[in-house]
Amino acid sequence: DQQVKQNSPSLSVQEGRISILNCDYTNSMFDYFLWYKKYPAEGPTFLISISSIKDKNEDGRFTVFLNKSAKHLSLHIVPSQPGDSAVYFCAASAWGTGNQFYFGTGTSLTVIP
């Protein structure tokens, strides 16, 4: 059973606008969340993370929001650039539960010039 879900397989956004990628999780023990970006024929690369003690973390154009009560997190990219076109995976882990990271199914973002 998928514990981390990304319900939008794809998203298209105009260059310069905001991209919002969503992720839901079911395991209330998850306390650390990450976003990864993946280009074709490459491995995923770390983008940004957030601990459950925070509800927001920002790094340049990328901001992750965490809503623990809704078990929901989102990644905002502002402004979106064509180079942001990639597949984005969210991931979650629970401290002290086997050192596993659980990944979502991914959202393919296309930024249209």
Next chain:
Amino acid sequence: DAGITQSPRHKVTETGTPVTLRCHQTENHRYMYWYRQDPGHGLRLIHYSYGVKDTDKGEVSDGYSVSRSKTEDFLLTLESATSSQTSVYFCAIRSGTGRNEKLFFGSGTQLSVL
């Protein structure tokens, strides 16, 4: 770049043959992972290791075995490959401590089982 090398990068094999994928790291990380990526499933954990000779199963471990005889090498073996094991396989290492940890991935191995 976390010093992770996966080999081979591409492999085509026949059903029923054994296949071994290799992951090599140069930075002495304790934790290493094998994931597979499939459309509609994202990244799923196959096995992971928390030290030499210390390994554990992930969510999709059936049909796979692993070995870690040296800190730097983590091998994934398909004892008898099946078409359902056609996938892209990623090795990862875990770096950082506490809630600052993250996974760094290799470039992947594209495996086709015919």
